[in-house]
Amino acid sequence: MMLxxxxxxxxxxxxxAFEGTQQRAQAQVDRIGSGGPPDHAEALALGVxxxxxxxxxxxxxxxxxxxxxxxxxRTCRIxxxxxxxxxxxxxxxxxxxxxxxxxxxxxxxxxxxxxxxAAFDTAFHASNPDVATTYALPxxxxxxxxxxxxxxGLSYAAIVRNMQHCYPNGxxxxxxxxxxxxxxxxxxIVDGHSxxxxxxxxxxxxxxxxxxxGGLDPAVVLDLVAxxxxxxxxxxxxxxxxxxxLGGSNDIRALHAARTPEAEFxxxxxxxxxxxxxxxxxxxxxxxxxxxxxxxIGENDGICRSNILNHLAFLGAVxxxxxxxxxxxxxxxxxxxxxxxxxxxxxxxxxAIETAAAMSREGQT
Ligand code: AMP
Numbered sequence: 001m002m003l004x005x006x007x008x009x010x011x012x013x014x015x016x017a018f019e020g021t022q023q024r025a026q027a028q029v030d031r032i033g034s035g036g037p038p039d040h041a042e043a044l045a046l047g048v049x050x051x052x053x054x055x056x057x058x059x060x061x062x063x064x065x066x067x068x069x070x071x072x073x074r075t076c077r078i079x080x081x082x083x084x085x086x087x088x089x090x091x092x093x094x095x096x097x098x099x100x101x102x103x104x105x106x107x108x109x110x111x112x113x114x115x116x117x118a119a120f121d122t123a124f125h126a127s128n129p130d131v132a133t134t135y136a137l138p139x140x141x142x143x144x145x146x147x148x149x150x151x152x153g154l155s156y157a158a159i160v161r162n163m164q165h166c167y168p169n170g171x172x173x174x175x176x177x178x179x180x181x182x183x184x185x186x187x188x189i190v191d192g193h194s195x196x197x198x199x200x201x202x203x204x205x206x207x208x209x210x211x212x213x214g215g216l217d218p219a220v221v222l223d224l225v226a227x228x229x230x231x232x233x234x235x236x237x238x239x240x241x242x243x244x245x246l247g248g249s250n251d252i253r254a255l256h257a258a259r260t261p262e263a264e265f266x267x268x269x270x271x272x273x274x275x276x277x278x279x280x281x282x283x284x285x286x287x288x289x290x291x292x293x294x295x296x297i298g299e300n301d302g303i304c305r306s307n308i309l310n311h312l313a314f315l316g317a318v319x320x321x322x323x324x325x326x327x328x329x330x331x332x333x334x335x336x337x338x339x340x341x342x343x344x345x346x347x348x349x350x351x352a353i354e355t356a357a358a359m360s361r362e363g364q365t
Pocket of ligand 1: 183252254297
């Protein structure tokens with residue numbers, strides 16, 4: 001029996017079929033609504049056909065959901081009430097939660113009655129202490145859930161799991177983890193648990209990203225809203241900022257190739273702010289024992305890794321330049337006080353593992 005893992009983006013659907021922890025097939029359908037399939041339901045049907053897994057073998061579907069709010073802190077079966085909570089969080093994650101809901105609806109239409117589960121990118125950070133998650137705002141705002149949540153949690157949970165292969169006797173105590181892709185964040189992990197994240201109330205905060213600006217003085221947002229209105233500002237902050245705004249492209253490979261001063265500045269900005277947030281997260285852990293890189297940039301871009309680690313050299317992290325250039329797993333030099341690793345992103349398997357655990361809790365296995 002298979003589990004169908006569904007990762008719905010605004011214009012794409014990624015599917016993976018898992019048998020236990022083994023991925024048996026994967027498929028991706030892009031350009032939903034812009035030349036490809038008209039909607040998520042059609043995209044899902046196309047993707048499932050690509051997977052070539054007989055429908056009768058699919059036991060359940062599990063969706064990646066970016067924002068679970070304060071309540072949804074572990075992978076769970078989707079009920080109408082859970083779906084409503086996910087919908088209520090959609091204003092906080094406008095790029096991500098609406099497509100996940102579209103994916104859930106599409107599966108329900110394709111296979112009525114199929115058990116569906118949701119795995120949340122916020123859940124891994126539920127262990128953050130109050131001091132890390134609280135904004136110093138009036139009590140009424142805090143009471144309605146205005147706080148830091150943190151994201152990319154499925155990726156970080158997978159990193160902790162996969163780091164165990166590098167350290168069979170126990171993962172380093174204080175782990176600074178960078179997820180560097182189109183969305184980018186960093187996480188402080190102590191004894192395998194998240195204690196702080198660079199992302200906050202929404203996935204907009206923290207590092208410079210492909211199309212999001214990262215941290216801003218809230219007065220900038222007030223100024224932008226006064227000038228452009230709420231909707232246009234939201235669009236600007238979610239889709240029109242970051243590397244794209246600074247360098248002309250959200251694709252870091254295009255920025256490296258362009259070699260213009262703007263593109264080089266965008267890369268420098270990305271690395272500088274990754275390091276600044278990373279160093280702040282080290283303060284939350286009282287130091288650092290290991291650093292990991294994951295995501296499209298973290299796994300593949302040796303120039304960015306080296307630039308970020310140069311900024312963090314004061315922590316005692318020394319990179320082996322040759323290992324970095326070759327993209328090896330272990331990047332630390334023999335003299336480094338801090339271990340440095342590339343750990344490939346493994347979010348889909350994490351969803352499969354967490355869903356299997358949720359199913360067995362419910363006696364569904
Ligand atoms: P993600 O969101 O994790 O898919 O990452 C997207 C980012 O990773 C984009 O900026 C890509 O340019 C970058 N990326 C993907 N593959 C590579 C590669 N082989 N070398 C450098 N950057 C890459």
